[in-house]
Amino acid sequence: MSQLLLGCIADDFTGGTDLASTLVRGGMRTLQVIGVPQGPLPDDIDAVVIALKSRTVSPEEAVTQSLEALEWLRAAGCQQFFFKYCSTFDSTSRGNIGPVADALAEALNVSFAVACPAFPENKRTIFNGHLFVGDVLLSESGMRNHPLTPMTDSNLVRVLQQQTLKPVGLVAHSVVNKGAQAISTAFNSLIAQGRGYAIVDAIDDEDLYAIGTAVADHKLVTGGSGVALGLPENFRRAGKLGQSETASVL
Template identity: 55%
Template structure:
């Protein structure tokens, strides 16, 4: 294995696995496998990039650090030469962590300083300028992320935000240096490391900027960022003769299907509304779940009762709805109960023969993936930017695990068709 990725949630892991499998258009990608948690056996020798999916984004800081270091140890044992700590392109974190503590812990373990930190993903509108994170034409704190139920982001200055999570100072490689090319970036990172800056925010507004950062870090033991930071990494290994270039293939999977949505993002709410125009949908009331009146059996009965019609069960309230429910029951209690509901529903569905499953929401996807015990996942074609087809040979199921903010308006129906082998 050449490259190891430690991802702080399950949808993000699929996102960067997809990026590494695609690579650049003219060079191909790497042979990638995604793992749900830290494997208990060695990777297959054919795997060039391994992506470990953790559920550490909203975990206590100490737990997130411990999980990430354990993942690093497994990847080192597979022979990886370079490592990426993958977090969300909207820098999802609290004031205390977990991006800063995990990033610093990995840097310390590898004995490096001047490590790139770049969440940019221009394809879906996430760009960084002078250390400030934008979502399309809005600063992060005006994009809706300020209302995130678990990791609200009130500050678009991610250098300042990250500085509150780290022990040491946080550096910046501004756009003016990035545009000078890889050598200028590499020298800037070396200078930052000499100043004691473990993590260094790097500006990026285009994929070309991200390729420059990737080339600058060709020999760097560690990078951190969103999936975009990996765009240029396969080409480094191919140019060095360590990898030959790999193309993703997928034959399709037929059989029963279902959709579960637990994201409250504006994008997912719009996708639910669009899907409801032509397909059966089941809204899930938080009060009913918390009272024990709605459980997995109710969701399974609805989804199986509408088999073949792309049925959807969802809990995707407005920011006001979410705040009200959290005020009544507690933020952690609501999240845990809904995650458990979707996880058990997915387990029952797959045990009953569902072959194609679409899940929206990072936390929901993580809970579902853990419940299904999917084993090693093969990376298929990209459905929408950041969302690949995932195939579990162990469970005989194909999945699309979608971050809440990703996907076109018709994503749910499009994803199920793609899992069946249709065009993407």
């Protein structure tokens, strides 16, 4: 098997499919698998999406599943890793987004990662750290009454901070709107402040492309499938990615 560029861990199958489709549209030859692969995969793929069932299990089990997936992806030689969760940030005060992100970051020796579930195509946007579903705040949407992961707070900085001991910061849209270089500068400022994560505003695909460019050198990226829009071009600029587009599910 040729060396993989991007290794993705999705916390459910549907979200993994969305992510795979996003990468394919960007020109990455992408394979989605259900659970950690048990055998060899086809040659000539650029990205693998491992779809787990970890969104609503216990945080401990979610961490175990995710680390097993990461171990396989690292052994396969992936150069960057993506933790994909729902664009409505489905979680509780215990997790599973924070605990899994913490575990992946520790395993990869990463001290800082973005957290951007925005998916404007599906009307999920982030402004001033608050997640909107269409024209209403997440906390006022139908997700407020979800039986497993009721989302009663739309402030993602606050939501994620409940799930991690790492300080969580914000890159507001006033910065994102200035482009990738401004976003990178904001990341460096947050790192200097000791922040472990940054919620990043995004209200349209142009924002997501800029964020994607800004995380080109980040070993770990977390978010919804929308933020993956900008990742293929990073590999293309580096001369590692061609134009062939194929996707499949194993």
